[in-house]
Structures are given as C-alpha cells and as structure tokens.
Amino acid sequence: MKRLAEILLSKDKTQEIMMGNWGLVRAMIEANVRVVTSYPGSPTPEIATAIAQIPHEDRPFYFEFSVNEKVATEVAFGASINGHLSCVFFKSVGLNVAADSLIQLGLMELIGGMVIILGDDPGANSSQNEQDNRHFAKMSYIPIFEPSSPTEAYQMFKEAAKISQEKKMPVFLRLTTHVCHYKELIEFEAWNKLEFDPSPKFDPDNGPYIPITSAVFPMKRKALKKLSEFAEYADKSSLNFVNDNSNKDIGIITMGLPYYSLLDVMEEMKVKADILKLGIVYPLPQEKIIDFLRSHKEVKILEELDDLVERDVKMIAFDNKIDVKITGKNDLLDWENEYTPDKVKEVLRKQWSSFFAPAQAEDKQKPLLNPRPAQMCPGCGHRSAFHAIRKAIDKDTITVGDIGCHTLGFLPPYRIGQALLSMGHSNGTAAGLSLFNNKRKVVSFLGDSTFFHAGLPGIINALFNNHNHTLIIMENGTTAMTGHQDHPAVGKNFNEVSEKIPILDMLKGMGITNVRSVDTYQQAKLTEAVKEAVAEEGFSVVIAKHPCMLKFTRELAKKKIGNPPKVQVTAKCNRTYECISEFACPSYQINPDGSVWVQEDLCIGDGSCKQTCPSLAIESKAKEEK
Numbered sequence: 001m002k003r004l005a006e007i008l009l010s011k012d013k014t015q016e017i018m019m020g021n022w023g024l025v026r027a028m029i030e031a032n033v034r035v036v037t038s039y040p041g042s043p044t045p046e047i048a049t050a051i052a053q054i055p056h057e058d059r060p061f062y063f064e065f066s067v068n069e070k071v072a073t074e075v076a077f078g079a080s081i082n083g084h085l086s087c088v089f090f091k092s093v094g095l096n097v098a099a100d101s102l103i104q105l106g107l108m109e110l111i112g113g114m115v116i117i118l119g120d121d122p123g124a125n126s127s128q129n130e131q132d133n134r135h136f137a138k139m140s141y142i143p144i145f146e147p148s149s150p151t152e153a154y155q156m157f158k159e160a161a162k163i164s165q166e167k168k169m170p171v172f173l174r175l176t177t178h179v180c181h182y183k184e185l186i187e188f189e190a191w192n193k194l195e196f197d198p199s200p201k202f203d204p205d206n207g208p209y210i211p212i213t214s215a216v217f218p219m220k221r222k223a224l225k226k227l228s229e230f231a232e233y234a235d236k237s238s239l240n241f242v243n244d245n246s247n248k249d250i251g252i253i254t255m256g257l258p259y260y261s262l263l264d265v266m267e268e269m270k271v272k273a274d275i276l277k278l279g280i281v282y283p284l285p286q287e288k289i290i291d292f293l294r295s296h297k298e299v300k301i302l303e304e305l306d307d308l309v310e311r312d313v314k315m316i317a318f319d320n321k322i323d324v325k326i327t328g329k330n331d332l333l334d335w336e337n338e339y340t341p342d343k344v345k346e347v348l349r350k351q352w353s354s355f356f357a358p359a360q361a362e363d364k365q366k367p368l369l370n371p372r373p374a375q376m377c378p379g380c381g382h383r384s385a386f387h388a389i390r391k392a393i394d395k396d397t398i399t400v401g402d403i404g405c406h407t408l409g410f411l412p413p414y415r416i417g418q419a420l421l422s423m424g425h426s427n428g429t430a431a432g433l434s435l436f437n438n439k440r441k442v443v444s445f446l447g448d449s450t451f452f453h454a455g456l457p458g459i460i461n462a463l464f465n466n467h468n469h470t471l472i473i474m475e476n477g478t479t480a481m482t483g484h485q486d487h488p489a490v491g492k493n494f495n496e497v498s499e500k501i502p503i504l505d506m507l508k509g510m511g512i513t514n515v516r517s518v519d520t521y522q523q524a525k526l527t528e529a530v531k532e533a534v535a536e537e538g539f540s541v542v543i544a545k546h547p548c549m550l551k552f553t554r555e556l557a558k559k560k561i562g563n564p565p566k567v568q569v570t571a572k573c574n575r576t577y578e579c580i581s582e583f584a585c586p587s588y589q590i591n592p593d594g595s596v597w598v599q600e601d602l603c604i605g606d607g608s609c610k611q612t613c614p615s616l617a618i619e620s621k622a623k624e625e626k
C-alpha cells in the first residue's frame, strides 16, 4: 500500500506534512464518514486524488464522482436521510449547479449528518468568477466553518461532522485555494473505527421530507431554530478566538487566509494589533464580537472578497449601541483577489498608513516570476481541431466557447469561442445568438465531460425548439482540465468498469441525423465536416475527437513505452511560419536568423503539426532518442 494511504488509514495518532485537501480525507476517515461524492473542480479535486491512493477494498467510505454537482449533492443527501454521515465537495461555481437541490437541505432532517465542502476561488485562479459562497449560507440557513490552514481544515471538518450529526443539519466547510493546496505538518488524532451498521434507516416520519406549499413553513421554522441553536454554539466555540496583543486602539476581525497573511504582515512590520479570528463565519459569534467591539477604539474587518462580515458586525454594533469606529472595505480594489500578505499590507495601509508604514529596508522590489500564460499542451487534439475549424468558418461566424481545456481556443491565433458563461451554456447562448440572425453563422463548442454535466439540456432545447446553429463536441475521452477524471462515455467510473455511454449513439438516439464524427488529427477532413455542417439549416453536430495527449503520454510513460520520434524542421522550410503563427504549437521556435527549430523537451512526437506546413518541411526524426 502506498505511503499516503498508510497514513490516511493509520489507527494511531500520526503526523505528516500534507496539503489541506489530503488532510481532509484523514478527517473524513476519523469522522467515520460513509458516503462521499463530488464533481471535479479546482481547488478541490486533490481530495479525490488522495482517496484514489487508498485501494478500493480498504476504503472506509464509498466515493463517487457523480455527473455533476447537483447529482453529487442528491446522492449525499439520500445517504444522509438513510442514516449515513455523508459529504459532498465541489468548487465555488459548482454550488450554482447544486443549488436547486442544496437550497432545500436546511429544511431537512439529515439523520446521518452531512458536510458540504466548498472550494471557493478568490483570485479566480481557475474559475470564471470570484463568487463568495458565504452569501449562500444566509439564504439556505446553513452554517459555515472557515479554516485558515490545512490543520484547521482537518479539525473543522471533524467538528462540522459532529455538529451536523448532533443537530441533523447540513454544515458548510468553506475552503479557499491556499487552504486546499498549501502544505503543513498536520497532527492527526487516533482513528476509532466504528462498526458500520448498514441497515437502511430512512423513515418518512423522521422528516417531513416533502417541502411543498404550507408544509414549507414548519420546515423553515425548524431550520431557523437549528440555526439559532448553532449560533449559541458558535459563541462558545473556541474556533472563534482572540489574539490579545494588548493593543486596545486597533482591533482586527478576520478569518480564513487573511488571518495568516495578517500574522505575516505584523511579524514583518513588527507591529501588533489585537485580532478576533473567526473560525465560524455564519452565524457570527455575537457575544465575542460585542466584547471585541467594546474593548477597542477602532475595529477593522479584514475580509477577502465581499463585505458580509463587515455588514453584520456593523449591525451588531448598531443594535447594541456600541460607539466604535468600524471600517471594512475602502475601495473597489479591496473587493478583489486573494488576501495574500502583500494584498493585506496594501489593504491595511489604506486604513492605518502610519501604523503599517513601510519600514526602511522593506518593500524592496521582489523578483517577479515570468508570467506563464495558459496554453494547450503540445499534441493537444483541441489545437488540431481549432486549426482545422478556423479554415472552415468565415470571419463573421460567431463562435461560442464552453468550459474546459478547449476554452483556450479563444486565445490567438485561433480566437475561437467569443462568449462564455458557465459549463454547458454554449448551446443555449448559441440558440439566442441565432435568433433574428440569418446573416452570421453560429457555432458552439462543448467538452465531453460537460456534455453529461450540463450540456444535454441545451442540446435537447436546440432540437425541441428547432434552433439553427452547429455544435462541435470536443471529445477527448476525459475531464481533462481538472485532472483527467473519467466521465460516462469512458467505460469506467472512479471505482470500477461501467457501461460506456457513447456520445455519438446518444445523439443519434435523440434523432439527430446530421452528426459527423472526425478525428481532429485528420485536419482536412474535419475542415470539410465543419463546412458541411455549418452550411446546413437547423441544428447540426460535429464530434471532433482525439484522446487527450497529456493523459495518453502519461499512460505510455507508466507502461515504460517512449513517445514516438520527435519532429524536426528540414531544409524544405520556406519560412512561412504556419506552424507558429497559425498552428501555434509551443514546441516551435524561431532562431535569430529566422530559421525554425523544434524545442524537443516539449515535442511529444505526435506529428499533428506535419500537415500544417505548406512546404512539407516537418518530418519525424528517424527514431526516438531516449
């Protein structure tokens, strides 16, 4: 068994340096969670990576990647009302997909308990927005724990599970990117493995579980009662604590990543403010906040993203007639990006310029890292597809991107995919763009995992309402962008072999006759297929298919099979630079004398570039160099 699995399954106290996401798996095991579900999305997929390290037969809980976040939430809900402690995790915007079911959870008597792990993404490192999911807690009457570090994530998961089981209510554990990904020494408790009682405990009398019409009112009252009991607990909880630095002039209320950034800044600048650190951000610990406000002359709310705590703290001060200066956001810049130490310094200086003034030697220009713009991998089938599709559509064609690696088609030189909302939006948006439009063709894009996740309704809508656009499905056989998770067309799930659900057959089953499937490496054929599809009236589909080459080459490497021979540029090159300016594989470089060369550590020898050279100057080398 691998070392990570041994640590995760150890019955004894143990300690290890690991990232927050991995430590959470140990917390799940110690809490005796029975069912865990997810749909992949950064910053949380490494939770599943750690679960995958535990051999299936040794896994103390059931885990699945469901087809989307809503289904994942429903599976975890079903398990909980059957008596099993459950957990669902997904990324920030995953909550939007889950919301239609998730919003009801507060109304339900979750007899097994249920923890919802949210991976929020301040800084939009890998998301289409910076949405602050603390807003959702108020709307759904679900409390939120917010850890600042991997150790706290581990501890708070267990606490969240405990209170969720006691009160039979859902509890959020809100993480942000740094807490998920940074590594520290986590000290794990012993694991008292509980004997598992598999008997199904579902009983409608535990509920009600049907929130319709007037039945909603008692359910809502119950949810509010549980929430107010939780608020009493929050006030007593040691997860909300004061760092008393004997500074009664300046007090700072903070939470999450900003807490550690603040400690860094204070240490670096040799200043000390009192801190009220919140581990529970909804509902707030009223009494602790009142005491803190009363005992300081001025209080600043240091809060990443939106001003939720600031508003609530100001309300608490008003209701309790506390005469203290409270400040939060100063300007629009305070609403954006991760509160790293540099950002915290910048935010605090706007407030207290002399207190957090730069020391003399401080703020030296730090060396900047070279920017690393996002790009498709060498050999990526999506690149071949975009290169071919560019030749098939005219400059007036409107192209609608979707979420996945193929989103990168919006970059030069392809510039394909000109609007983006969310996973699976492309066909709805394309349909709207095609209305009152008989002049400009509309082409939408969709990845294969997204097809199952949220893409199907848009496709069915296009058929149902006779919309007029062409869909190109970028089928690479995996959920590439989030780390190659399997999807329903692959033929296996997280745990075992499963029925393959082929996309082409599904489309045909829906009655779509004008559907073409082409390997994207056959660029000329793909160009023709797209030209034909776009020329047709109504809804047409092209499946642009090629396995994800990053996954493929990794699999080859695992089997100790080398890549095919790399390519080289021969003397036939007449320097039209199509390989660079239109195909844009990062392996191609130009020498100062204008000649083209191949950067061999990038080239994977796929050869998809050969067909792009008008002078046929690209050839494979004789044999692979080891």
Ligand SMILES: Cc1ncc(C[n+]2csc(CCOP(=O)(O)OP(=O)(O)O)c2C)c(N)n1
Pocket (backbone or CB within 6 Å): 039, 040, 041, 042, 091, 093, 094, 095, 097, 127, 403, 404, 405, 406, 423, 446, 447, 448, 449, 450, 451, 474, 476, 478, 479, 480, 481, 482
């Ligand atoms: C609602 C939601 N859930 C999860 C994600 C995270 N996510 C971003 S890209 C992506 C993978 C999409 O896979 P696929 O459609 O197959 O495209 P590929 O990356 O393979 O090209 C996922 C799951 C997201 N952005 N939004």
